[in-house]
Amino acid sequence: MDEGDQPPLAGIRVLELGSFIAAPFATRIFADFGAEVVKIERPGTGDELRGWRRDRGRTSMMFRTIARNKRSVTVDLSTGEGRDIALGLVRHCDVVVENFRPGTLERLRLGSDELTAANADVVLVRISGYGQTGPYRDRAGFGGVAEAFGGLRHVTGHPDREPVRPAAPVGDALAGLYGAIGALILLLAKARGRPHEGSRVVDVALYESVFMAMESLVPDYDAYGVVRRRTAGNLPGVVPSGIYPTSGGGSVIIAGNSSGVFGRLMAAVGRPDLGADPTLADGSARDAREPELNGAISAWTARHTAAEAVELLSRAGVPAGPIYDAADIAGDEHYQARDMLRPIKVAVDGEPEEIRFPGVVPRVPGAPGDVRWPGPDLGAHTDQVLGDLLAYTTERLGELRAKKVI
Numbered sequence: 001m002d003e004g005d006q007p008p009l010a011g012i013r014v015l016e017l018g019s020f021i022a023a024p025f026a027t028r029i030f031a032d033f034g035a036e037v038v039k040i041e042r043p044g045t046g047d048e049l050r051g052w053r054r055d056r057g058r059t060s061m062m063f064r065t066i067a068r069n070k071r072s073v074t075v076d077l078s079t080g081e082g083r084d085i086a087l088g089l090v091r092h093c094d095v096v097v098e099n100f101r102p103g104t105l106e107r108l109r110l111g112s113d114e115l116t117a118a119n120a121d122v123v124l125v126r127i128s129g130y131g132q133t134g135p136y137r138d139r140a141g142f143g144g145v146a147e148a149f150g151g152l153r154h155v156t157g158h159p160d161r162e163p164v165r166p167a168a169p170v171g172d173a174l175a176g177l178y179g180a181i182g183a184l185i186l187l188l189a190k191a192r193g194r195p196h197e198g199s200r201v202v203d204v205a206l207y208e209s210v211f212m213a214m215e216s217l218v219p220d221y222d223a224y225g226v227v228r229r230r231t232a233g234n235l236p237g238v239v240p241s242g243i244y245p246t247s248g249g250g251s252v253i254i255a256g257n258s259s260g261v262f263g264r265l266m267a268a269v270g271r272p273d274l275g276a277d278p279t280l281a282d283g284s285a286r287d288a289r290e291p292e293l294n295g296a297i298s299a300w301t302a303r304h305t306a307a308e309a310v311e312l313l314s315r316a317g318v319p320a321g322p323i324y325d326a327a328d329i330a331g332d333e334h335y336q337a338r339d340m341l342r343p344i345k346v347a348v349d350g351e352p353e354e355i356r357f358p359g360v361v362p363r364v365p366g367a368p369g370d371v372r373w374p375g376p377d378l379g380a381h382t383d384q385v386l387g388d389l390l391a392y393t394t395e396r397l398g399e400l401r402a403k404k405v406i
Contacts, residue, residue, distance in 0.1 A: 007034025008367045012187070014095045016040065016070065017077075017086070017110075019047045021143065021169050022127045022206065023099035024066045025176025026183070030095070031069035032360045032369035038089060038385055039067060043074040043404055046378040057349040059377065064346060065357055067375030073386065074379035074406050077108050081405045086110055088390045090118045095183045099127040099175075102137045112201055123186045124201045125179045131205035141206055143171035150210030151217050151228075159230045174209035239286040240265065240293045243323065250306035254297065255319040257283065268316040269300035330356060338363075342371045382406050 012035040016027040024039070024047070031037040041047050047063060054060035073089075076082040087110070090096060096115060098105060105111045112124050126132055129141010130149075144165055147153050152171075157164040182202030189195060211217075220226045234242040241257045256265035259281060266275030274296060280286050286293060301309050306322050313320035322328065335341050340359035345352040360369035386392040386406070400406045 007369065008364065009033040009035040012036070012095070013038070013093045014097060014183075015086075015089050015093045017096060017098040017100070017105070018127070019099070020049055021066060021172035022175040022204075023097045023125070023179065024049070025173055026125060026127070026179035027070065027097050028066055028068065029176070029180040030183075032371070033364075033367075034369070037070040038093070038381075039070045039072050040075050040077065040086065040089075041072055041378060043076055043379070043406060046072070046074070050378070057347075059375065061348075061355065064355075064374040068357065069370075069372050070376065071381035071385055072376040072379055073382045075382075076405050077110065079403075079405050081400060081403070083109055085386065085390065085400075085406070087114065087118045089385075090115050090122055092389045093119065093122060094187065095123045095125065097125040097127070097179060097183070101140060102126075102128050102132050112199060116200070121190070121195075122200065123183050125183050125204065126201060127175050127179050127204045127206065129206050131208065132201075132203045143169050143175075143206055146171040146175075146206030146210050150207040151214045152210050155228050155230055157230045158232045161230075163230065170213075171206050171210045174213060175204050175206045178209050178212075179204045237283060237287050239283070239290045240297055242294065244294070244298050244301040244309075246301050246304055246306040246309055248305055251323050252301060252306045252309045252313075253321050253323060254301075254313065256297075257286070259283075261318055262286065264316050265297070265313070265318045268313055268318055269297055271296045271300075344371065344374055346374050379406070 009030055012030065014027050014030045014035050014037045016023060016037055016039040018024055018027070019041075027037045027039070039047075047067070049063045049066065050059050052060050053062050075085050077086055112126075115122055115124055128137070129146055130136040130139055141149075144153075147165065147170060148163070150171065153163040153165065155163075156166060179202060182204060186200055186202065217228060220228065228236060232242075238255075238257045240262070241255045243251050243253050246252050254265065256262050262280070263275035266272055274280060274293065280289065280293075304312065310320050310322055324332070329335055330341065338359065341356040342359050343354045343356050346355045347353070348355070355374070357371055357374060360371065383392075383394075383397055386397060392400075397406065
């Protein structure tokens with residue numbers, strides 16, 4: 001491959017000391033765009049994500065998805081020789097990403113001081129529940145707890161029921177994104193001759209990543225005395241917008257809350273009088289008449305199938321879409337046209353099968369990312385990585401394996 005054809009992060013090496021979702025989500029972004037990501041896993045067991053949501057086989061599709069394009073190296077970091085391996089790898093890395101509870105790396109004698117001593121230029125991304133400072137820093141924190149602490153859970157669900165959890169790891173994914181962004185900020189500053197003075201640490205708290213997605217939650221409280229409540233599937237003040245019933249028991253989501261779209265939506269559903277009503281020109285006024293507007297929209301959608309409603313509204317310039325499940329996504333032509341379903345041969349339980357994995361986001365024309373291989377088997381690259389980077393011989397690898405260090 002010519003130098004000009006190299007993916008944008010080729011030549012960058014990342015050491016992943018994380019598990020579960022947040023840190024691996026961050027490193028997957030690097031891996032998708034050509035960085036070499038070395039994932040450290042515990043010998044014998046590996047990342048617990050390997051066993052999550054697994055109906056058959058030894059390795060879950062969840063792990064195969066999040067650990068794609070990475071190299072799996074088994075190392076017991078609690079041993080002295082394991083620590084030496086980690087520090088040796090750090091000397092060859094640009095970024096280290098971890099998501100242990102604060103203080104864990106320090107107890108392993110792999111804290112920021114030790115990592116910087118091994119490699120003064122290395123960027124350390126630290127993802128934890130509550131961050132590296134503050135009175136709650138030592139609390140255990142998972143994504144679901146962060147979603148509650150960050151304000152998301154309180155506003156999710158129906159007002160007459162208990163809060164519910166989003167059915168996707170929102171907190172972990174957001175933290176992973178912030179972790180990747182933080183690392184890229186420091187790498188970009190270094191590349192432009194403005195290296196960060198002092199510690200090159202990116203401190204990402206799961207709850208803060210969620211909180212930053214909560215719009216004006218606290219400003220609304222301070223300015224208006226408003227504490228947001230659960231509003232089912234709708235956002236407060238964003239009217240008309242939500243899920244509407246269609247014929248045949250289906251439903252469709254419609255976002256007609258901006259002033260221009262509102263007029264087009266009301267014309268499309270046969271109520272141009274509401275679209276032209278000057279008292280509905282303002283978002284707050286539409287909010288006050290939400291039941292009336294939703295009733296008019298629902299009366300129209302109920303006369304159409306979901307596919308008909310989406311087609312008619314799309315023609316009218318109104319954002320609308322179907323409510324998809326996995327089977328719908330797998331069969332959709334737009335997903336296929338955008339290369340968002342990448343077929344890869346994977347041995348699920350014996351012989352390789354063709355499994356479709358999510359494509360690469362974001363799309364960068366001219367410098368695209370790629371899905372080169374799914375999350376690897378445990379320790380699949382141990383000998384290769386330690387041999388290539390640390391010059392470990394076959395004999396040395398055998399000794400470490402006998403001691404269960406690798």
